[in-house]
Amino acid sequence: MGRLEGKVAFVTASGGAIAGATARLFGAEGAAVCCVDIVEENVNQTAADINAAGCKAFALTCDVTNDDAVKAAVDKTVTEYGKLDVCFNAAAYSEKRHRLADMPVDMWKSVIDVNLTGMFIVARHVIPQMQAAGGGSIINVSSIYGVVGAKERPAYCAAKGGVRMLSKSIAVDYAVDNIRANSIMPGPIETPRLLARNPSIEAIIERHGPRLHQKRLGKPEEIAQTALFLASDDASFTSGADMVVDAAYTAF
Amino acid sequence: MGRLEEKVAFVTAAGGAIAGATARLFAAEGAAVACVDIVEENVKKTASDIEAAGGKAIAIVCDVNDEEAVKAAIDQTVSAFGKLNVVFNAAAFTDPLLPLHELDVDLWRKTFDVNITGMFIVTKYAIPHMLNAGSGSFINISSIYGARAAKKRPAYCSSKGAVRMLSKSVAVDYAEHNIRANSILPGPIETPRLLVANKNMDDVINRHRPHLPAARLGQPEEIAKTAVFLASDESSFMSGNDCFVDGAYNAI
Ligand SMILES: NC(=O)c1ccc[n+]([C@@H]2O[C@H](COP(=O)([O-])OP(=O)(O)OC[C@H]3O[C@@H](n4cnc5c(N)ncnc54)[C@H](O)[C@@H]3O)[C@@H](O)[C@H]2O)c1
């Protein structure tokens, strides 16, 4: 018996590394998964992988900052699977490093739009479905940089701090509807996203110095396991929490 | 296949509500469990319940603040089950409700002896066995009162704040040895302990308004399920975290 048997999940950014691993694990644990991303090829691949493993999924190409497109995607999910219980939000914009004064306003706006406003828009459309289903679990991917500062990433830090409080706000307002909302703060995770910003894995480990106590990066699957816990009824009293998954990075 | 198959767990306060539920769930997930408490009758009951359900357990009567007794209890666990992988630390003194200037120094010390020094002693003697085993997971029970102050509980709140930092310190120092340490911060959980300061459970919920937005208390099993996640390899990149399991108490 899978730990998400009978549940329907909406997973944004699932063409990407972390949300892709999460969508696969959700599928393997018995959920029917709607895989959403702005990049068609990648999200089709994730859904095809889940189907190939004998599990339920379909892919939708959608920009999370587009209110109408998100509404249509949520409606499509409910049409396909009858309801919606779990929402995993992970879309993020890949911005260049700048100190604040050097950051173009448009770049700031893009980061806030995708990383934060996108989560608001998705939540806005999944909540009524969760109310109809009698409850639900929203899992928003923040970052350790929503808790501590990162160099030259003012918009990312601000957006990820915003995600953290957005989750708490949903948790407080919708507890009466049995809807839970939590954030996950991953430490550095071995993903193409991270490799795109750095020459090599070794260079990343070196750059993070003594805070990466185990001299290793996390794996997307380790975030997916945390998401699985939060999505499942095992976390029935967990809401408004910050799940920091960073091997003690921010404890130091 | 249980989620804690092949693991050996040492559970303090296992004669009590939360740790008792945790010991039972650990065993149901396949762990061999040393049930430890200062009250013989209660801890024997927990161990015999586990055995009656077909699980593996031993009961050990031990005061966590007694260094020799703790050392012997841990040795006994390793003799019985061959190793030690997981420690769940939950012993707490039932402190009186008093504002600081009316609290006797003896009662302050007693609270610290059980709630935090006891945890230090258990941890001190468990670590060498985890080093031998090549990994381990500490789960230390703090409280929302380790993050928010409760009225007239200066010693309890201070000791529960200390639990959070003890966990982080262990997380940082032993990460390179693959030993993880996390705190759980439960909100009000429906246990006999709550009736020390409240007439009944409705009284508890009312007294905590607006902090319990779902207007319900947690159940010991909801803490136990979080502990299973933290004890298992599913949380392999999670260490030094404060796991709030509080129905969004701390979010408001
Ligand atoms: N990789 C890390 O070390 C790390 C650490 C902390 C937090 N995070 C967070 O985890 C999440 C996932 O990151 P990842 O490492 O898997 O990155 P990734 O680049 O592999 O995935 C991000 C995905 O988001 C999609 N996306 C971007 N804009 C979108 C939009 N407007 N609408 C829909 N989809 C959109 C991209 O197409 C991509 O597939 C992000 O929120 C990121 O900030 C990652």
Ligand SMILES: NC(=O)c1ccc[n+]([C@@H]2O[C@H](COP(=O)([O-])OP(=O)(O)OC[C@H]3O[C@@H](n4cnc5c(N)ncnc54)[C@H](O)[C@@H]3O)[C@@H](O)[C@H]2O)c1
């Ligand atoms: N019940 C709640 O609402 C709540 C909320 C937050 C945190 N907590 C924490 O959870 C933990 C368990 O609480 P509970 O509600 O299950 O309480 P409980 O009173 O049922 O259990 C506490 C147990 O600790 C044992 N104990 C006390 N002193 C000891 C000592 N010196 N050595 C060994 N064992 C000792 C007691 O015999 C008892 O069995 C405590 O740390 C408590 O502070 C409880």
